[in-house]
Amino acid sequence: MQTWSVVIPVKPVSVGKSRLRGAVPEDAHERLALALARDTVAAVLACPEVGEVLVVTDDPVVAGVVTALGARVAPDAPAAGLNPAIRYGESGLPARSWRAALTADLPALRPEELGAALRAASVAPERRRFASDAPGVGTVLLTAPPGVPLDPRFGGPSAAAHAASGAVPLTGDWPSLRRDVDTGADLSAAHRLGVGAHTSALVAAPCGPGSIPC
Structure with a gap:
């Protein structure tokens, strides 16, 4: 089994997840942004294939x-951007490591699904691989074997950008891995899959009084 080093960039909670504003009361928004990252990192650390998690952030x-x-x-450079943060994090990993970059907004992530995706990525030891998000437009996971730069293209229609750069899509059925959270509707979908403890503590049951959007 390959052992992976995973880079996770996290924006300061004061500016992160702006499209999620309104999904929880305003005074809980920063706690929600932190909970998403905390549940994501906890799930990655629980994955047996992962040997190290490096979080790139300038938020203390x-x-x-x-x-x-x-x-x-x-430490991230303030306002450097997602892809520079990933490249900076990658520069601090062992040169011969198997490397992955993962978004920090996967509160429903199951360690076994991440492990399955990483095992699938290691089948082609010379190629970068990526997993798109649930709509197939963005990217949640980018991987690279030893000696091959991650070359991240996150942001906007990044699945197409990663494919155009030569990365090969991962095609497994991993709903918790593909369910990133940018909007209230995304948060509701993640809640139905089953989010981690910290996100769950801030999110009411779907479709009930005071709930997140259904």
Whole structure:
């Protein structure tokens, strides 16, 4: 079994997940952004295929939380952007490691689904691979074998951008891996899959009074 190093970039919670505003009361928005990242990192650390998690962030609250979980932290340059943060994080990984970049908004992530995707990625040891999000437009996971740069193209229609750059799509049925959360509707869909404890504590049952959108 290959052992992977995973880079997860996390924006400061004060500016992160702006499209989610209104999904929970305003005074809970930053706690929700933190909960999404905390549940994502916890699930990645619980995956047997993962040997190391490096969180790239300049938010001291995020850094403290993920360090307590067992992740390593690299300070991000403020407003550097998602792809520069991933490249910076990758530069701090062992040169001959199997590497992956993962988005920080996967609160329903199951360690076994991430493990299955990483095992599938290791079948082609010379190629970058990626997993698209549930709609097939964005990217949730990008992988690279030793000696091959991740070359991230996250943001917007990144699935097409990664494919155009030569990365090969991963085609497995991994609903919890593909369910990133950008909007209230995404959060509701993730809740139906079963989110982690910290996100669950902030989200009411779907379709009930005061609930997230259904």
